[in-house]
Amino acid sequence: MSGEDVMGTVLAVDDLSWHAGGARIVSDVSFSVAEREFVAVIGPNGAGKTTLFNLISGVLRASGGSVRLDGADITREAPQRRARRGLGRTFQTSSVFASLTVRENVRLAAAARRGSCLRLWRRADSDAGALATADEALERVGLADRAPEVAGSLSHGDKRKLELAILLATDPRVILLDEPMAGLGAADVPALTEVIRSLDRTVLMVEHHMNVLLDLADRVAVMHHGALLAIDAPERIMADPTVRDAYLGEPL
Amino acid sequence: MRGHGMKRWGILLGLVVALALPWLVYPPIALDIAVWALLAISVDLLLGFTGLLSFGHAAFWGTAAYATGLVALHTGAPFPVAVIAGAVTAGLLAAPIGYLSVKRTGIYFAMVTLAFAQMVYFIANQWRSLTGGENGLQGIPRDLFGVDLSDPFYFYYAALPLVLLGVFAAWRIVRSPFGRVLVAIRDNPARARALGYPVERYKLLVFVLSATLAGLAGGLHAVGHGFASMDDVHWTTSGQAVLMVVLGGIGTLWGSVIGAALVVQLEDVLATAGFDGTGIVTGAVFVLVVLLFRRGIWGTAAMWLPRARRLPALSRLARRGPGATPSAPAPEALVKKGA
Ligand SMILES: Nc1ncnc2c1ncn2[C@@H]1O[C@H](COP(=O)(O)OP(=O)(O)OP(=O)(O)O)[C@@H](O)[C@H]1O
Numbered sequence: 303m304s305g306e307d308v309m310g311t312v313l314a315v316d317d318l319s320w321h322a323g324g325a326r327i328v329s330d331v332s333f334s335v336a337e338r339e340f341v342a343v344i345g346p347n348g349a350g351k352t353t354l355f356n357l358i359s360g361v362l363r364a365s366g367g368s369v370r371l372d373g374a375d376i377t378r379e380a381p382q383r384r385a386r387r388g389l390g391r392t393f394q395t396s397s398v399f400a401s402l403t404v405r406e407n408v409r410l411a412a413a414a415r416r417g418s419c420l421r422l423w424r425r426a427d428s429d430a431g432a433l434a435t436a437d438e439a440l441e442r443v444g445l446a447d448r449a450p451e452v453a454g455s456l457s458h459g460d461k462r463k464l465e466l467a468i469l470l471a472t473d474p475r476v477i478l479l480d481e482p483m484a485g486l487g488a489a490d491v492p493a494l495t496e497v498i499r500s501l502d503r504t505v506l507m508v509e510h511h512m513n514v515l516l517d518l519a520d521r522v523a524v525m526h527h528g529a530l531l532a533i534d535a536p537e538r539i540m541a542d543p544t545v546r547d548a549y550l551g552e553p554l
Numbered sequence: 555m556r557g558h559g560m561k562r563w564g565i566l567l568g569l570v571v572a573l574a575l576p577w578l579v580y581p582p583i584a585l586d587i588a589v590w591a592l593l594a595i596s597v598d599l600l601l602g603f604t605g606l607l608s609f610g611h612a613a614f615w616g617t618a619a620y621a622t623g624l625v626a627l628h629t630g631a632p633f634p635v636a637v638i639a640g641a642v643t644a645g646l647l648a649a650p651i652g653y654l655s656v657k658r659t660g661i662y663f664a665m666v667t668l669a670f671a672q673m674v675y676f677i678a679n680q681w682r683s684l685t686g687g688e689n690g691l692q693g694i695p696r697d698l699f700g701v702d703l704s705d706p707f708y709f710y711y712a713a714l715p716l717v718l719l720g721v722f723a724a725w726r727i728v729r730s731p732f733g734r735v736l737v738a739i740r741d742n743p744a745r746a747r748a749l750g751y752p753v754e755r756y757k758l759l760v761f762v763l764s765a766t767l768a769g770l771a772g773g774l775h776a777v778g779h780g781f782a783s784m785d786d787v788h789w790t791t792s793g794q795a796v797l798m799v800v801l802g803g804i805g806t807l808w809g810s811v812i813g814a815a816l817v818v819q820l821e822d823v824l825a826t827a828g829f830d831g832t833g834i835v836t837g838a839v840f841v842l843v844v845l846l847f848r849r850g851i852w853g854t855a856a857m858w859l860p861r862a863r864r865l866p867a868l869s870r871l872a873r874r875g876p877g878a879t880p881s882a883p884a885p886e887a888l889v890k891k892g893a
């Protein structure tokens with residue numbers, strides 16, 4: 303399935319590489335993701351998962367290869383252009399607007415999509431549509447009661463929820479989730495798993511919680527030393543001897 | 555909404571002080587406070603609300619001073635027209651400078667803006683036929699349809715509406731959706747990009763707006779003093795503005811006004827006392843304030859005032875200085891962004 307575009311392909315990565323100081327951090331990765339498919343990305347620490355996401359979202363410029371979104375080559379596009387094409391992401395380390403309130407964080411996300419931000423002569427809290435979207439997203443991740451707080455003062459777990467709410471408010475068609483559950487208390491994992499399941503979009507997710515990922519994923523991609531080792535159905539991946547040698551044998 | 559009444563009182567108080575100023579201090583000093591406050595606010599728009607430390611605002615203040623002077627001298631236009639022409643000139647100059655600067659962050663942005671300002675200084679010094687070189691532009695008229703404004707007391711009131719217009723514009727900008735995006739960019743540019751915000755374009759736009767306000771202030775200063783000189787484009791003007799913002803409190807707008815009032819007053823007191831080490835004293839005050847109040851005078855007051863819970867009016871004012879973001883950053887938080 304990897305390589306050339308097939309019907310319904312939304313995201314296609316072709317021979318994607320990234321070098322830094324002579325080291326090949328990501329080398330010749332190719333795969334494609336179908337509409338509304340859920341792909342889990344696994345691999346030991348330093349395998350290049352975050353770098354792969356940075357290449358797809360435009361935070362890093364590819365050294366070689368290409369990224370296509372809905373058939374359009376976006377390899378050289380700036381991150382904000384990709385975002386406006388409907389590509390959304392979260393960051394491995396919580397990435398919120400620390401001095402703004404929780405509600406403002408999410409409102410800004412909603413407003414980005416609505417394009418209501420070049421207004422210089424209006425009050426920020428006057429965009430009722432964006433506020434409604436924001437409140438709905440906060441409700442979904444269970445942060446509604448924290449809305450007036452300053453985002454920087456949230457607990458680590460709540461910041462993770464806020465990240466997800468920001469994502470929900472932008473409503474991207476293709477979503478990259480980089481360890482969205484990292485640092486979350488065990489009590490919060492089931493609820494957030496349900497939020498992620500309810501996304502109903504094309505999703506790539508890096509995750510170390512095996513049960514979460516086996517539950518959600520249509521396919522699992524295994525990265526190792528910057529290369530894509532295998533991409534297949536979860537049960538086939540679990541049974542694959544190469545994968546087991548390279549990855550599952552190692553401690554996470 | 556709950557706090558609207560209080561906010562209105564705060565604004566009213568500010569207006570009363572602005573109107574009473576020439577009675578409280580020597581009128582030419584009142585004008586200096588007003589225009590320096592506007593310059594400091596324009597710097598704070600970048601430093602406090604976008605996380606960009608401009609060390610080149612003398613270029614916009616000074617260019618506007620010359621442009622205003624030239625328009626007033628050669629066309630005899632009413633002074634507000636000359637001042638607005640100066641402000642527009644500063645805004646136009648800011649477009650290419652901003653375009654080339656906003657890709658840099660932190661200390662590199664400061665260095666690039668300083669470099670451009672030094673270029674403007676050099677050009678002003680060389681282009682004597684236009685700027686008068688060392689002599690500057692002398693005898694800039696302050697015409698307003700034949701009204702006699704030679705008395706600084708009256709000129710203050712003629713200039714005040716333009717200053718207030720500039721302050722009001724800055725205040726509306728930081729509270730607008732655009733202003734919130736600026737704060738988001740200051741907090742976390744990568745996140746803002748990932749949401750689809752064209753970060754550089756936002757920075758360029760606020761840079762041009764800020765330069766226009768700095769130009770408005772510079773033009774009024776030139777008309778108020780009747781001359782434009784090399785001092786206006788000198789880097790110390792940029793430094794002075796940054797000093798006022800840091801003294802008063804970054805990211806608060808009101809802090810800039812307090813910082814400007816403090817520095818201008820202090821310099822005046824020292825100058826009339828015949829003391830010629832003004833720089834040493836303002837420098838010492840600066841060091842003291844920065845050491846004692848990390849968030850500047852207004853920023854620190856805003857942090858302490860909420861403890862006076864019994865005074866809901868004060869705590870309201872403190873929590874949100876008009877247009878203030880929920881928490882103004884400490885200076886070092888902005889510099890480390892350069893990484
Ligand atoms: N900017 C960079 N310059 C040089 N090397 C880098 C850079 N960013 C990452 N690396 C290296 O690339 C490798 C892959 O890093 P990456 O963050 O993509 O791994 P990861 O699979 O996300 O790991 P983790 O599970 O720890 O998040 C690591 O060895 C890292 O040290």
Ligand SMILES: [Mg+2]
Binds near residue numbers: 351352353394
């Ligand atoms: Mg990672």
